[in-house]
Amino acid sequence: MNSSDSRRRFLAAGLSLPATAFSTPQAPIRPASTSPSPGALAYRTLGKTGLKVTSVGFGCMVTSDESVVARAVDMGITYFDTARVYGRGNNERMVGSALKGRRDKVVLSSKSTARTAAEAKAHLETSLKELGTDHLDIWYMHFRDEPGAISDEIIPVWEDAKKEGKIRFIGVSTHNPNAIADRVLQVGKFDVVLSTYNFAIGSVNDPAYQRFDEAGIGLVAMKVMAPASRAFGFKTGGEHSNRPGGPLAALKWVLRNKRFGTTIPSMTDTEQLQENFRAMSEPFGAQEEKLLAGINESIRPLYCRMCYQCSGQCPQGAAIPDTIRFLSYADFYGQFTLGREHFAALPDEKRAVRCGECASCAVKCPNGVNIPERMARAQELFA
Ligand code: SF4
Ligand code: SF4
Incomplete structure (x- = not known):
């Protein structure tokens, strides 16, 4: 707020x-x-x-x-x-x-x-x-x-x-x-x-x-x-x-x-x-x-630092920073509904991406966030 x-x-x-x-x-x-x-x-x-x-x-x-x-x-x-x-x-x-x-x-x-x-x-x-x-x-x-x-x-x-x-x-x-x-x-x-x-x-x-x-x-x-x-x-x-x-x-x-x-x-x-x-x-x-x-070390793979360096990097067009942030509303703030509402407001093609279908993730986070794990969890939770 x-x-x-x-x-x-x-x-x-x-x-x-x-x-x-x-x-x-x-x-x-x-x-x-x-x-x-x-x-x-x-x-x-x-x-x-x-x-x-x-x-x-x-x-x-x-x-x-x-x-x-x-x-x-x-x-x-x-x-x-x-x-x-x-x-x-x-x-x-x-x-x-x-x-x-x-x-x-x-x-x-x-x-x-x-x-x-x-x-x-x-x-x-x-x-x-x-x-x-x-x-x-x-x-x-x-x-x-x-x-x-x-x-x-x-x-x-x-x-x-x-x-x-x-x-x-x-x-x-x-x-x-x-x-x-x-x-x-x-x-x-x-x-x-x-x-x-x-x-x-x-x-x-x-x-x-x-x-x-x-x-x-x-x-x-x-x-x-x-x-x-x-x-x-x-x-x-x-x-x-x-x-x-x-x-x-x-x-x-x-x-x-x-x-x-x-x-x-x-x-x-x-x-x-x-x-x-x-x-x-x-x-x-x-x-x-x-x-x-x-x-900071213990949350490294989980928490997006919002540096936006991964923006536009996913070949499937996934909205990585936004989606991981929406997940944090649910996972860290107990605000599942808020997270899901934000996710639902994403364009259809971004919501349709399924990270589980990728053999490996083409995007690497310089801050150590496990992008495919976070994204797949958000997609499953908010779908
Ligand atoms: S996932 Fe990593 S690269 Fe992408 S915005 Fe978050 S901290 Fe930056
Ligand atoms: S796993 Fe990585 S490359 Fe595949 S859709 Fe998800 S973010 Fe994009």
Whole structure:
């Protein structure tokens, strides 16, 4: 689950404020009450938006218990991300319910996968209704992994929404920032980019992140724990194995990179929330570095690092990075339906590929991912 520009910039742009606007520009958004928390809050500024948000935000995609979201707000976390597509729309409804009476304490983002103007407009109206708000702080074009996905048709929808005060900032979410960097900068309308960053992916996307950063675009990190929401653990040898300290170490690893304004780890329960909260004030240690190195090796054949070097390499035309990522939704995040829906949206000819029919795979992953095994599993699971 994803954010942009400050209320002051919003005012400076001569736009009318949404009814729920608060009037202390540049001030960190603070909770109404601060119950005991496992550590201290840490704030960062989200690029040129000027928004000050906690370095640990809340990715709501896999959360079903609204009390965890509400508790996070009360603890002082200020960035919350959802999407129209999550939980077939139920996730936005849950977040909206959790934020009742708390909306003005948070920076709230949602996303739309729409590829047409009409669909995007409808998505925004539904998102606002389900979230119980009159504006989103950031509205992302969701899942834009190639330049053509940021079409001239849909850009005006986001611009109009900003002018009308329905959104404050324009964002784009991507798994392939290097591929869309030129387009994002050429369009010149984006305030925030939401993208992948974790210890397993490493520095592969740094060239794009540097360019966005230099352009003043705020950066939000997603998939920050690699395949590891704590509820599912790091998967090794076909089994989920709990690695004590792994998720916390993974989040701390990401937080060392100050280029990112915030992060959106998934959280499903209060224990996980408390652990993630600690990452804001605890240092990343040598033992954690070692722990992550070991985990990285154990997930090497399973976890796609999203380097996209295998794109277009399959003679049968298989959509390798996308398919393996969809599988990770099921295998690592417990989101089988989400994975299957994404797989079902692939073109027919890509869904029809069967890796089991190849005597050997013509594609080699430089990062050690077992491509034919992952692909065959996805094809069997989602067929
Ligand atoms: S399967 Fe390997 S080569 Fe392909 S995108 Fe993933 S990490 Fe890169
Ligand atoms: S096994 Fe390899 S070459 Fe064969 S269809 Fe799958 S990805 Fe393509």
